[in-house]
Amino acid sequence: MTNAGFILGSYALTFGSIVIFAWRTVKVGKRLSADISDEDKPWL
Amino acid sequence: MTIDTPASTTASSVRGTSTPATRVLGVLSIAMTLWLGVFGLLLSPADRDQGDAVRIMYVHVPSVWLAYLAFIVTAFASAVHLFGRRHSLQADRVAGASAEIGVVFMAVTLVTGMLWGRITWGVYWQWDARLTTTALLFISYVGYLAVRGLEGSREQRARRSAIVGLLAVLEVPLVHWSVKLWRSLHQEATVLGTDLDVSLDGLMLFSLFVGVVAFTLLFLWLLLHRSRMLTMIDLSAESGLDTALAQRRAEGGASV
Numbered sequence: 001m002t003n004a005g006f007i008l009g010s011y012a013l014t015f016g017s018i019v020i021f022a023w024r025t026v027k028v029g030k031r032l033s034a035d036i037s038d039e040d041k042p043w044l
Numbered sequence: 045m046t047i048d049t050p051a052s053t054t055a056s057s058v059r060g061t062s063t064p065a066t067r068v069l070g071v072l073s074i075a076m077t078l079w080l081g082v083f084g085l086l087l088s089p090a091d092r093d094q095g096d097a098v099r100i101m102y103v104h105v106p107s108v109w110l111a112y113l114a115f116i117v118t119a120f121a122s123a124v125h126l127f128g129r130r131h132s133l134q135a136d137r138v139a140g141a142s143a144e145i146g147v148v149f150m151a152v153t154l155v156t157g158m159l160w161g162r163i164t165w166g167v168y169w170q171w172d173a174r175l176t177t178t179a180l181l182f183i184s185y186v187g188y189l190a191v192r193g194l195e196g197s198r199e200q201r202a203r204r205s206a207i208v209g210l211l212a213v214l215e216v217p218l219v220h221w222s223v224k225l226w227r228s229l230h231q232e233a234t235v236l237g238t239d240l241d242v243s244l245d246g247l248m249l250f251s252l253f254v255g256v257v258a259f260t261l262l263f264l265w266l267l268l269h270r271s272r273m274l275t276m277i278d279l280s281a282e283s284g285l286d287t288a289l290a291q292r293r294a295e296g297g298a299s300v
Contacts, residue, residue, distance in 0.1 A: 001096045003163045005107055011085065011157040014103040015077065018262065021145075025269045031062035034278035036129050040279050044274055 069265045076258035080106075083251040088181035091248075098248070100160040103154050106255035108178075112220070114146030115185065115213050118268070120210035126203050134275070139209055141270035143188050145263060150182045164227060173222040174230035178273040181219050182281035184212040198278060 001008065005029050048164040062070075084102035091098035121139035125132055157175070169175065213297045218225075225234050 001099075002093070003097055006098055006159045006163050007085070007099050010100045010159045011081065012101055012192060013155055013159075014107060014152050015081070015187050018077070021270075022266065024093060025266065027063070028277065029246060029269060029273045030059075031198070032273065032280055033060045035283070036276050036279050041276075043061070043268075044060065 050076035051268070061269045061276075066265060066268050069261060069268070073258065073261040074263050076254065076261055078158055080251070080255045080258045083254050088247045088251040096163060097160060097163040100156055100163075102251050102255045104153060104156040104160060105252060106259040107149045107156060109256055110259040111146045111150040111282070113152055113263060114142045114149065114215055114267075116217055118143040118146065118185075118188075118209045119213035126206040126210070131199070131202070133198055133202055133278070134271075136198075136206065137274040137278070138267070139206065140189075140192055141267055141274055143185055143209065144191075145268060146251075147182065147185045147189060148176070148258075150185065154178060154182060170229050172229040173226035174219070174228050177215065177219045177222045181215045184215055225270075230251050297298045 033041070062265050080102060084099050088099065088102070090096045118139045121135045121142065124135040125139065157178070161170070161175075162190050188205060188208045192201055194201065194204065198203075200278065222228060223230050
């Protein structure tokens with residue numbers, strides 16, 4: 001594969017950003033969830 | 045003396061923002077994203093002109109698609125808040141969550157585009173119409189998020205940001221058609237141009253399709269989780285205010 005560094009770098013950046021963003025979203029959600037009653041969570 | 049807060053007197057779980065539906069959506073998103081990696085890096089062929097550099101397209105185009113979709117959802121939810129009879133704060137939270145996702149994926153679009161540009165044009169950046177308008181769109185939504193962070197009530201936040209959200213979305217068609225409106229270094233639309241002609245074929249088109257489906261599922265998953273997270277942030281702030289008021293009243297009562 002030519003220009004492998006640029007190509008793999010773009011995939012790593014894309015998938016890495018998704019993983020970090022998703023992980024942070026779930027983590028903050030879990031932290032906040034502990035302090036909020038289930039009655040206030042209409043999705044449950 | 046301890047004061048019971050609403051949070052401490054009612055049952056709560058640490059299930060977070062996930063539900064069976066989001067778990068299914070999450071698994072589907074992961075599977076499709078892995079599939080995209082296999083198709084984009086291994087199975088799809090190299091381009092006749094660009095060679096292997098075309099593989100960047102399979103993450104670059106779905107990223108910009110997701111960012112456009114997120115900004116359109118932000119505008120729609122902003123309109124629901126602003127013009128709806130109930131001025132729903134939940135619509136405002138959906139708008140905010142969608143804008144956050146859009147900003148992340150617009151940043152990914154800009155950086156992957158720079159890497160692709162370095163291979164095909166020899167430079168990371170040019171003040172070209174498409175690149176400049178895309179950067180402007182990114183900055184506009186960073187501004188939108190800054191407006192959401194301004195001081196004021198939730199209603200004020202919702203009203204201000206809804207107006208910005210409805211104005212900023214007007215840049216999306218400008219970015220998309222910038223390659224037609226001005227002479228641009230950037231190539232024209234890969235799949236659907238103004239003549240609705242599909243200029244890709246076979247496995248390349250399928251790989252791009254996999255990417256768009258994967259990122260759309262990912263957007264839905266992220267939107268559900270982040271809008272629920274913003275709901276809990278608002279509830280948490282409200283609960284904190286209630287606690288502070290109760291403490292203040294208790295202090296006032298003790299001093300009398």
